[in-house]
Amino acid sequence: xxxxxxxxxxxxxxxxxxxxxxxxxxxxxxxxxxxxxxxxxxxxxxxxxxxxxxxxxxxxxxxxxxxxxxxxxxxxxxxxxxxxxxxxxxxxxxxxxxxxxxxxxxxxxxxxxxxxxxxxxxxxxxxxxxxxxxxxxxxxxxxxxxxxxxxxxxxxxxxxxxxxxxxxxxxxxxxxxxxxxxxxxxxxxxxxxxxxxxxxxxxxxxxxxxxxxxxxxxxxxxxxxxxxxxxxxxxxxxxxxxxxxxxxxxxxxxxxxxxxxxxxxxxxxxxxxxxxxxxxxxxxxxxxxxxxxxxxxxxxxxxxxxxxxxxxxxxxxxxxxxxxxxxxxxxxxxxxxxxxxxxxxxxxxxxxxxxxxxxxxxxxxxxxxxxxxxxxxxxxxxxxxxxxxxxxxxxxxxxxxxxx
Amino acid sequence: xxxxxxxxxxxxxxxxxxxxxxxxxxxxxxxxxxxxxxxxxxxxxxxxxxxxxxxxxxxxxxxxxxxxxxxxxxxxxxxxxxxxxxxxxxxxxxxxxxxxxxxxxxxxxxxxxxxxxxxxxxxxxxxxxxxxxxxxxxxxxxxxxxxxxxxxxxxxxxxxxxxxxxxxxxxxxxxxxxxxxxxxxxx
Numbered sequence: 188x189x190x191x192x193x194x195x196x197x198x199x200x201x202x203x204x205x206x207x208x209x210x211x212x213x214x215x216x217x218x219x220x221x222x223x224x225x226x227x228x229x230x231x232x233x234x235x236x237x238x239x240x241x242x243x244x245x246x247x248x249x250x251x252x253x254x255x256x257x258x259x260x261x262x263x264x265x266x267x268x269x270x271x272x273x274x275x276x277x278x279x280x281x282x283x284x285x286x287x288x289x290x291x292x293x294x295x296x297x298x299x300x301x302x303x304x305x306x307x308x309x310x311x312x313x314x315x316x317x318x319x320x321x322x323x324x325x326x327x328x329x330x331x332x333x334x335x336x337x338x339x340x341x342x343x344x345x346x347x348x349x350x351x352x353x354x355x356x357x358x359x360x361x362x363x364x365x366x367x368x369x370x371x372x373x374x375x376x377x378x379x380x381x382x383x384x385x386x387x388x389x390x391x392x393x394x395x396x397x398x399x400x401x402x403x404x405x406x407x408x409x410x411x412x413x414x415x416x417x418x419x420x421x422x423x424x425x426x427x428x429x430x431x432x433x434x435x436x437x438x439x440x441x442x443x444x445x446x447x448x449x450x451x452x453x454x455x456x457x458x459x460x461x462x463x464x465x466x467x468x469x470x471x472x473x474x475x476x477x478x479x480x481x482x483x484x485x486x487x488x489x490x491x492x493x494x495x496x497x498x499x500x501x502x503x504x505x506x507x508x509x510x511x512x513x514x515x516x517x518x519x520x521x522x523x524x525x526x527x528x529x530x531x532x533x534x535x536x537x538x539x540x541x542x543x544x545x546x547x548x549x550x551x552x553x554x555x556x557x558x559x560x561x562x563x564x565x566x567x568x569x570x571x572x573x574x575x576x577x578x579x580x581x582x583x584x585x586x587x588x589x590x591x
Numbered sequence: 592x593x594x595x596x597x598x599x600x601x602x603x604x605x606x607x608x609x610x611x612x613x614x615x616x617x618x619x620x621x622x623x624x625x626x627x628x629x630x631x632x633x634x635x636x637x638x639x640x641x642x643x644x645x646x647x648x649x650x651x652x653x654x655x656x657x658x659x660x661x662x663x664x665x666x667x668x669x670x671x672x673x674x675x676x677x678x679x680x681x682x683x684x685x686x687x688x689x690x691x692x693x694x695x696x697x698x699x700x701x702x703x704x705x706x707x708x709x710x711x712x713x714x715x716x717x718x719x720x721x722x723x724x725x726x727x728x729x730x731x732x733x734x735x736x737x738x739x740x741x742x743x744x745x746x747x748x749x750x751x752x753x754x755x756x757x758x759x760x761x762x763x764x765x766x767x768x769x770x771x772x773x774x775x776x777x778x
Contacts, residue, residue, distance in 0.1 A: 241725035248710075249735050284618045411646050411672065414699030425672070432675050433619075524618045525668050525679060527649065536649060538668065551652040553668070561702055590725060 206234060209572070213242050217320045217576045220586025222560075224575070232570050236563055243590035251550040255516030256282050256356060259550070264350040266535075266554060267588040269312055270305030272298070272341075273530040275354035280435055281526035281537035282356045285519050286490065293481040294358035295436040300371075300474040301344070301353060302528075303467040307378075308337045309531035310418075310460040310467075313583040317457050318389050320580040321398050326388045333381050336374055343367050356517075357485030368475070375472050382464055389457075399453035402568055403578035406451060409565035414558040417533025418459040419582055423451035429529035441473045452568075453581035460583075490517045516545035525553075532556050532583060556588040598676045603643070606636060614681065620668070622679040627665075627690040630682055634696045637669060637678070645669040645678065648693070651703035653711030657737035663688035665713055684713065692718040710735035732757025 212223040221242035227235040247266065251259045263278045264271035276298050283289060290298065315330030338348045344367060345351040345360070353360055389395045405415070410423040420427060428445040430438045446462040448455035484491045488508040498505040521543040527536035533555030540549040562582045568574075598621050600613050610629055614622035625633045637645040649668040656662055663684040670677050684690055692715035693700045704715040705724040712733035715721055723730060732739055740753035 241723075241727070244725040246734065249741065253741055412698045414648055414697065427672055522617060523622070523679075525620050525650075525677065526618070527677075534649060536668070538650065538652060538666070540654065549652075549654050551650065551666075553650040557702065557706075558699055561699055564698070 211575070213239075217580065218586075219316065219580070219584065220589075222579075222584070222586055222589070224579075226572065226575065228572060231572055233572055233575055236575070238560060238563060240557075240560070240586070240589050243586050245591070247591045248550055248552060251547055253546060255545045256519060256547070257516055259547075260352045260354060261350060263552075264352055265587060266552065266591065267309065267530065267532060267556065267585045268349055269309040269585060270302075270531050271349065271351045272301035272305040272353055273309075273528065274535065275352065276302050276436075277526065277528045277530065277535045278537050279354040279356055280528060281524050281539050282519060284524045284526050285522055285539060285541055286356070287520075288357055288485060288487065288490070290358045290436075290485060291482045292437065293479055294483045294485075296474050296478040297359050297363060297483060298354060299436050299438065299441070300471055300478075301341075301351075301359075303470045303474070304337055304340060306467045306531040307464055308334055308341075309585075310464050311337070313580070314385055314457070314461055314464070317399075317453070317577070317580040317583075318392070318395055320576050321395055323389060323392055323395055326385055329381070329384060329388065333378060336378075340367065340370060340374065343370065355484065355491060357487060357491040359483050362483045371471065371475065375468055375475075378468055379465060382461060382468075386461060396454065398573070398577050399457065399581065400450075401452050401454075402574050403453045403566040403581060404451045404568050405562055405565045406567070410451070410562070413561045413565045415533065415562050415565075416555050416558065417529065417531065418446075418463060419456055419533065419559050419562055421445065421447045422455040422459045424449040429527055429534060433527070435526075435528055437477075440477065441470055443470050453577045456581040456583075488512070518543060518545055519547075527553065530555055532585065532588065533559055552591055554588045554591055556584040556586075557591070560584045560589055596674070598643075598674070598678065602640075603637070607633065614679075620677045620679050622681060624681045624683070627682050627684055630665075630667075630680070631691045631693055631696065633680065634667070634669075634693050638696055643671060643676075644673045645671045645676070647672050648697040648699050648703075649677075651693075651700055651707060653688075653707035653713045653735070655711055655735065655737045661685045663711060663713060665690050665707065667693070688713040689716055690714075691716050692721075694718055709733070712736070 207228045209226045209228050211226055212218040213221040223239040225237040226233050247262050251262055260275055263274040266274045311330045311334045315327030318326040341351055342348050344363060345353045405423050407423045407425050410420050410425060424447055426445060426447050431445055443466045446459050448459050482494060484494050488505060493499060493505060499509045519541045521541050523540050525536055525538045527534045535555055536553030538551040539547050542548040559582050566578050600621060604611060604613055610626060612624040614624055637643050647670040649670050652666050654664040654666060661683045665682045665684060667680040682690055692704055702724060704718055705722060707713045708721050709723040709725050710733060743749050743752040744756060745752035745754055
């Protein structure tokens with residue numbers, strides 16, 4: 188800004204009230220990706236905000252129309268890249284509903300365990316990134332340390348740190364390795380204390396509290412009207428969690444609390460996520476305790492590769508099915524399904540229209556971050572430009588998911 | 592988890608008579624078909640009726656049934672936070688597709704409708720700010736239509752695209768904001 192402001196305007200002259208347009212992003216560290224905000228500023232106050240998105244648009248929905256159902260799993264990884272197992276799960280559930288099948292119980296436990304690990308991974312990033320956006324760098328470094336443990340666990344299970352593509356229609360790709368169990372138990376033991384560490388890092392940090400408490404308040408009715416979901420909605424006092432209210436997989440066998448806060452400000456959204464991490468650890472422990480033995484993949488050779496590979500080598504029928512499945516994929520009965528799960532960011536829904544072929548006729552992703560970003564329009568008491576950063580960070584959008 | 596009471600479609604159908612069709616319950620979602628001119632009234636009724644309470648709009652999406660006629664469809668997914676019901680409203684649209692906007696019912700519809708406009712060219716009448724949301728300003732055509740090539744059209748920046756040009760009909764002209772970079776009212 189090179190403009191010089193006259194401090195004492197001449198007598199009788201109208202003060203210069205010209206508004207300034209400020210372009211925040213798309214390359215800006217606090218936008219968590221490539222988000223561009225066009226802000227109309229009145230001094231230091233934000234008069235209007237106009238988010239421009241689409242910089243990461245990869246046409247996931249259009250692409251999926253030319254992919255077989257199994258090929259779409261890697262595309263879903265790339266939606267919310269902090270928690271691919273959740274995205275895989277949401278898509279697998281939608282296809283399974285169309286097919287009228289269910290994964291074996293052990294597979295369901297594995298998937299839920301993976302989804303909760305993904306939730307930890309996603310929440311850990313924002314737990315550290317929000318204080319970092321507001322100037323407290325330390326929290327991020329500690330959060331990343333624990334996130335690294337989760338990455339190692341994911342790598343141990345799937346061979347990949349980020350884009351796991353671990354789910355399959357009718358189960359998961361392979362069973363959990365034996366060396367995973369001692370590692371995850373160790374993780375569950377130390378992690379709750381680490382969560383306490385993050386809280387202690389910021390709960391007495393007056394700068395962080397001043398910049399988040401009472402800032403960016405979203406009233407519950409506004410939150411519902413704007414379609415917010417997940418921790419953003421629960422921080423406004425709306426008690427809704429798809430895991431509890433429309434239980435999928437084996438969530439109805441698990442005991443967990445739905446975390447809500449009444450304040451609806453940036454701090455409440457941050458707290459919600461921190462407390463949800465504690466619940467996720469409890470869920471993981473219950474999954475480990477309850478997980479039965481059994482198959483990790485449904486026994487339907489037309490949909491899933493046989494677990495016992497020797498069948499393919501010895502039986503003509505199995506060989507043909509294996510070839511058919513690898514070369515053409517499987518057909519899904521014509522119909523429509525909308526299936527939503529509680530992803531770390533909120534309601535992640537897949538709306539699939541099948542025309543009876545191996546590829547979806549139409550796949551729509553109800554991406555929670557896309558909708559949550561509209562929360563920018565419902566915030567109260569976020570007047571200053573600097574508050575914008577706090578609000579944006581606390582809404583926790585992942586731009587890859589916003590842009591699909 | 593106590594068993595939830597299923598949605599009874601009879602009062603909804605009684606209220607709108609012949610105009611709303613019941614498509615039945617599939618995979619936990621009750622579907623209805625409504626004509627475009629009824630959509631705002633129908634949505635408002637579903638939201639405001641105290642026994643239904645569909646206060647949460649999950650999603651709006653466009654569908655292209657090319658080459659069928661009517662070609663397009665707008666699909667609304669609603670959720671009732673109090674009753675934990677999900678419903679789907681399907682609204683078949685001709686070509687060019689146009690349907691009244693439901694932004695006046697739920698503010699969250701704003702971006703969903705912008706997306707459907709961007710991808711399918713469905714015009715939402717009465718939308719306060721119907722601009723493209725993912726594609727850049729000045730982009731021609733609607734990329735998720737079935738007749739739009741997967742790799743786009745060939746031009747200087749896209750040597751692998753298909754030959755030809757997107758159909759430019761006046762009624763499909765892109766609807767750009769009056770002035771570039773002008774901020775819009777924050778919903």
